[in-house]
Amino acid sequence: MTAYLVAIATLVGIRALVTLGLNVQWGLTGLVNLGAVAFFGVGAYTAALLAVSGVPLAAAWPAAIVLASGAGAALAMVALRLREDYLAIVTLGFGEVLRLFLLNETWLTRGANGVTGIPRPLHARFAGHYDLFYLALVLVSVALVYLALERVRRSPFGRVLRAIREDEVVAAVAGKPVFRFKVQAFALGAGVAGLAGILFAHYLAYIEPNMFLPQESLFVWLALILGGSGNNRGALLGSVALLGLLEGSRFLKDVIPFLTGVRLAAVQQMLVGLVLVVLMIRRPEGLLPEKPGAD
Amino acid sequence: MPPIAQYVWNGVVTGGILALPAVAFSLLWQLLRFPNFAVSTYLTVGAYVAFVLNQGLRVPIGWSWLGALVGTAAVALAVDRIAFRPMRDRRPFSLAIASIGVAFVLENVVRFIWSNDFRSYDVPVTRAMEVAGLRIGRDQLLILGVAVVLMMLAQTFLRRTRLGIAMRATADNASLAAVKGIPTERVIAVATLGGGALAGGAGVFLGLDASIDPLMGGGLIISVFAAAILGGIGSAPGALGGAVIVGIVEEVGTLVVPPTYKTAIGFVIILMVLLVRPTGLAGGRT
Numbered sequence: 001m002t003a004y005l006v007a008i009a010t011l012v013g014i015r016a017l018v019t020l021g022l023n024v025q026w027g028l029t030g031l032v033n034l035g036a037v038a039f040f041g042v043g044a045y046t047a048a049l050l051a052v053s054g055v056p057l058a059a060a061w062p063a064a065i066v067l068a069s070g071a072g073a074a075l076a077m078v079a080l081r082l083r084e085d086y087l088a089i090v091t092l093g094f095g096e097v098l099r100l101f102l103l104n105e106t107w108l109t110r111g112a113n114g115v116t117g118i119p120r121p122l123h124a125r126f127a128g129h130y131d132l133f134y135l136a137l138v139l140v141s142v143a144l145v146y147l148a149l150e151r152v153r154r155s156p157f158g159r160v161l162r163a164i165r166e167d168e169v170v171a172a173v174a175g176k177p178v179f180r181f182k183v184q185a186f187a188l189g190a191g192v193a194g195l196a197g198i199l200f201a202h203y204l205a206y207i208e209p210n211m212f213l214p215q216e217s218l219f220v221w222l223a224l225i226l227g228g229s230g231n232n233r234g235a236l237l238g239s240v241a242l243l244g245l246l247e248g249s250r251f252l253k254d255v256i257p258f259l260t261g262v263r264l265a266a267v268q269q270m271l272v273g274l275v276l277v278v279l280m281i282r283r284p285e286g287l288l289p290e291k292p293g294a295d
Numbered sequence: 296m297p298p299i300a301q302y303v304w305n306g307v308v309t310g311g312i313l314a315l316p317a318v319a320f321s322l323l324w325q326l327l328r329f330p331n332f333a334v335s336t337y338l339t340v341g342a343y344v345a346f347v348l349n350q351g352l353r354v355p356i357g358w359s360w361l362g363a364l365v366g367t368a369a370v371a372l373a374v375d376r377i378a379f380r381p382m383r384d385r386r387p388f389s390l391a392i393a394s395i396g397v398a399f400v401l402e403n404v405v406r407f408i409w410s411n412d413f414r415s416y417d418v419p420v421t422r423a424m425e426v427a428g429l430r431i432g433r434d435q436l437l438i439l440g441v442a443v444v445l446m447m448l449a450q451t452f453l454r455r456t457r458l459g460i461a462m463r464a465t466a467d468n469a470s471l472a473a474v475k476g477i478p479t480e481r482v483i484a485v486a487t488l489g490g491g492a493l494a495g496g497a498g499v500f501l502g503l504d505a506s507i508d509p510l511m512g513g514g515l516i517i518s519v520f521a522a523a524i525l526g527g528i529g530s531a532p533g534a535l536g537g538a539v540i541v542g543i544v545e546e547v548g549t550l551v552v553p554p555t556y557k558t559a560i561g562f563v564i565i566l567m568v569l570l571v572r573p574t575g576l577a578g579g580r581t
Contacts, residue, residue, distance in 0.1 A: 030386065085329065092517070097562045104556065270404060276396035280382065
């Protein structure tokens with residue numbers, strides 16, 4: 001049971017990082033990203049492939065973050081040229097295409113077999129209670145990213161992002177280079193998702209393309225909207241609440257006998273979609289609303 | 296190996312099918328100001344409505360197709376009333392996210408009832424015709440013919456009828472149109488019904504041309520967007536042209552890249568349009 005709780009907590013921590021990343025993009029800046037899982041995947045695969053080919057982690061990890069962040073910046077630059085709506089489509093498409101790429105480009109990504117034998121950092125040192133060590137590593141990462149993003153949110157940079165979200169014409173009239181700020185915000189969020197991917201890959205020691213399905217991006221959205229977008233504490237709370245929803249619905253199987261595996265998955269996803277729509281209509285500010293005008 | 300012309304022909308048929316949801320998507324975007332991700336899932340809805348009629352109730356495929364038009368239109372209207380109407384004054388992105396949630400719910404209702412199995416309609420098997428070395432299926436001809444007629448009807452409706460003109464006025468400037476006495480909600484309801492019917496009909500065509508499964512519509516989302524963006528958002532003829540081009544490029548492209556990359560081709564088209572001509576082929580306005 002403890003092992004189960006530790007594993008769940010580790011995965012929630014990793015998902016919380018992706019949610020914090022999305023909060024920079026959507027919560028602070030109002031930019032949509034329907035491919036959050038793709039930037040997570042870029043981080044995971046870059047770190048994993050570099051690590052298994054012998055590159056030291058001190059070089060592999062920054063490379064993974066830079067690549068995830070760079071992909072975010074490039075997509076934002078293409079999509080935001082004309083109208084913002086295109087960002088929704090371009091990020092969605094990127095998520096789909098990345099998965100096809102991971103499946104098909106076997107020479108680079110090892111295809112459907114996935115990447116095995118990803119080294120687990122400091123494994124020898126913490127042998128015996130490695131999972132606890134890793135949980136601590138994830139939680140420290142979440143705490144550091146949270147504190148950093150809180151600083152960003154309150155900084156002049158963060159205030160411009162929030163101004164853009166509220167009314168970008170006003171922000172532009174005030175002399176802010178709106179396009180550049182948007183691209184930077186998007187890159188920052190993608191980089192945080194990339195960091196989450198790194199932690200994910202080294203935690204499981206094995207990754208394969210189907211871990212990065214498009215529906216995972218929707219889960220991240222639900223976590224953010226549920227918790228309260230624009231609010232980093234909300235992003236954390238939402239990740240925990242989402243876990244409750246996903247793990248809780250798993251027990252439906254014990255109650256309803258005719259639920260096959262496919263049907264259970266369908267019910268889970270239906271629930272996620274439904275809660276997302278209802279929240280969007282009824283309570284778009286989430287459980288922990290962003291305080292208006294604060295700092 | 297079949298000649299390139301065969302791929303082009305198959306692409307034209309795919310394009311004819313794609314054109315229907317592309318037009319629906321494009322016009323609804325122009326009217327409601329958000330990309331409605333549920334549109335491509337309406338194809339799945341239509342395909343399964345016809346499947347129930349055709350395989351469950353033994354209704355001939357033609358009548359099942361009409362049933363799919365009506366059924367999908369009704370689903371689209373219900374979705375609009377329940378999910379989108381309460382959010383009319385929100386930021387477009389919020390609606391886009393909600394539409395993804397809707398697509399997810401619809402897709403999984405289908406999966407819950409019929410599982411992930413591939414299914415097909417009960418239709419008489421016809422031999423494909425050989426014309427100048429090309430294999431041309433009779434149902435392919437029928438699909439293309441009906442798709443073209445539907446597109447012409449849509450265009451005539453938009454250009455010639457009072458309601459169609461009202462719809463274009465609302466799409467252009469909703470508040471000005473409302474001041475002039477155009478009932479905004481009625482215009483939206485008609486557009487939603489029409490868009491749902493077009494997408495639902497296309498779903499049956501797709502089921503005839505390929506097969507029926509819960510992901511059939513959602514999997515086309517990128518291609519539908521590519522067609523709509525290539526044609527220029529808000530332009531019905533543009534969406535038709537864009538769809539045919541996307542259909543042909545995707546089919547012919549499988550000569551160069553593995554067929555699994557079809558979605559990627561649509562994605563590359565989107566990026567190219569955004570980089571080279573972001574207003575689309577037909578569009579001048581943004």
